[in-house]
Amino acid sequence: MPQNRLSIEIFSAPGCNKCRRAYRLAQDVLQELDNHDIALRLVNIVEELEYAVDLGIRATPGIVFNGTLVFTAMPTEEALRKAILTHLTGGEHE
Amino acid sequence: MSEYRIGDIGKLLGLSADTLRYYEKFGLLKNIGRTPSGIRVYSDKDISTLKFILRAQKMNFSLAEIKDLLQMREDPHHARSEVRELSHRKLAEIETHLQDLTTLRNELTLLVNLCTGSEDGCPIIEGIENNPAQEK
Numbered sequence: 001m002p003q004n005r006l007s008i009e010i011f012s013a014p015g016c017n018k019c020r021r022a023y024r025l026a027q028d029v030l031q032e033l034d035n036h037d038i039a040l041r042l043v044n045i046v047e048e049l050e051y052a053v054d055l056g057i058r059a060t061p062g063i064v065f066n067g068t069l070v071f072t073a074m075p076t077e078e079a080l081r082k083a084i085l086t087h088l089t090g091g092e093h094e
Numbered sequence: 095m096s097e098y099r100i101g102d103i104g105k106l107l108g109l110s111a112d113t114l115r116y117y118e119k120f121g122l123l124k125n126i127g128r129t130p131s132g133i134r135v136y137s138d139k140d141i142s143t144l145k146f147i148l149r150a151q152k153m154n155f156s157l158a159e160i161k162d163l164l165q166m167r168e169d170p171h172h173a174r175s176e177v178r179e180l181s182h183r184k185l186a187e188i189e190t191h192l193q194d195l196t197t198l199r200n201e202l203t204l205l206v207n208l209c210t211g212s213e214d215g216c217p218i219i220e221g222i223e224n225n226p227a228q229e230k
Binding site for chain 2: 013016045049050058060
């Protein structure tokens with residue numbers, strides 16, 4: 001099974017509207033990039049509280065790239081796209 | 095240097111006269127001063143020792159263990175090897191406890207932030223209550 005080069009996790013909680021918006025934003029950006037090396041997952045903090053805390057998440061939404069907390073609040077579309085491209089190119093997009 | 099009577103200690107640390115007398119009898123407090131009329135007088139050093147005892151008790155250390163640890167506290171260079179070993183062991187226990195507390199603090203911080211971020215109460219609690227995977 002091929003490994004995704006980038007795993008994106010959006011940490012959400014029940015009733016968190018910003019989290020849903022962050023997830024939709026990520027979906028839109030990924031659709032636009034049309035890159036199949038990226039995996040997107042919505043994580044419910046209620047179900048994975050320990051995992052969220054281990055990653056350093058203290059508020060929602062939290063966005064994690066390959067196990068590293070990258071955004072601690074709702075990013076702009078531009079910031080999210082730039083961060084994704086930077087991770088995919090190993091920093092060359094910065 | 096200040097002097098304290100038993101009543102002062104009660105107000106400062108919430109310890110009763112009986113407890114203070116017991117600590118002295120048990121050997122946790124040594125060389126407690128007396129007035130000419132025989133009333134106990136405690137020093138700042140005694141207060142510091144009592145605070146240490148209270149902290150150690152919060153960590154569920156026994157009075158016997160605390161007595162040994164106080165030896166280490168009084169004179170670390172000349173403490174018996176068993177006391178040093180006990181100190182190392184207790185230090186390891188505290189480190190583990192500290193890690194547990196840090197994790198718990200971080201979890202509660204996240205939960206509190208989730209609750210304060212919502213205008214409609216606490217979504218995390220509702221989420222937990224509605225989660226069929228949770229034990230009832």
